[in-house]
Amino acid sequence: MGPPMPVYRLYLDTAEWANSNQGVLSVIIFLVSMFLGWVSGIFSALIMKPKFKIDLIEGPTFCCTFPIGLRHFENEVHRTGFVLYLKISNIGFSPSSICDISIAYHWSLKPFSLLWLRYSIGWFWLHRQSVSIHDFQVEIGENIKFYPFLTQRSVVSGKEQSTYLKVGQEINGVVYFEQEDSWGGCFPAVKGGKVAIKVQVRDAFGRKYSRKCFIPPLSLEEARKFNPSFGTTHAKLRNQKLPFDGFE
DSSP: OOOOHHHHHHHHHHHHHHHHTHHHHHHHHHHHHHHHHHHHHHHHHHHSSOOEEEEEOSSSOEEEEEEEEEEETTEEEEEEEEEEEEEEEEOSSSOEEEEEEEEEEOBOOOTTSHHHIIIIISOEEEOSOOOOSSOOEEEETTEEEEOOBSSSOOTTTOOOOOOEEOTTOEEEEEEEEEOOSBOTTOSBOEETTEEEEEEEEEETTSOEEEEEEEEOBOOHHHHHHHOTTTTOHHHHHHTOOOTTOOOO
């Protein structure tokens, strides 16, 4: 007993059309193959890309606002330093390099001013890292542990880490930001004993990866336990005397 007549008839008609239109069928097959190849190429390109994961790890991670002994009209001039001990992992499917690291925070301003809307609701960015004069460190018993820098050469060892990350590779290190002269409410807002910051990493392909974190604010005395030259980068570059350092 054969197949139902309509199905059998459709089979014969299809076979006859294919035999009569082999050229057209070849073109259709070619176009479909190109389309599938194009789609699979796009899919592969979307998959085969780096993806950086940002984490804060235990170590010197804090911010500190300190006066520098100057005044801007009636306002005391201050600077703010940020230290982050980061771990950046490439969890994507393609290698890439860390090119730039930026951080942002909210200003501590009174509500309902124009600057409050811009920098207390929005973010104030620091796009350029500062060079730390000394390595960050911590005393462990009678020994001193030096933390590696992420993008700066170590002052102690002279070593510099490679920021090229293969798939599945990670790197740990300290980044340091020292803000220029500021006054008024241009310093980090503290809520619940923490400062909200945003860390942004840009890779060699221009892709950006961000993470919001919360870090503690420390006093200058506490901050300088991790680095005796904390907060002095701008002053050293300008040969400027600070109230807490005796520059010659």
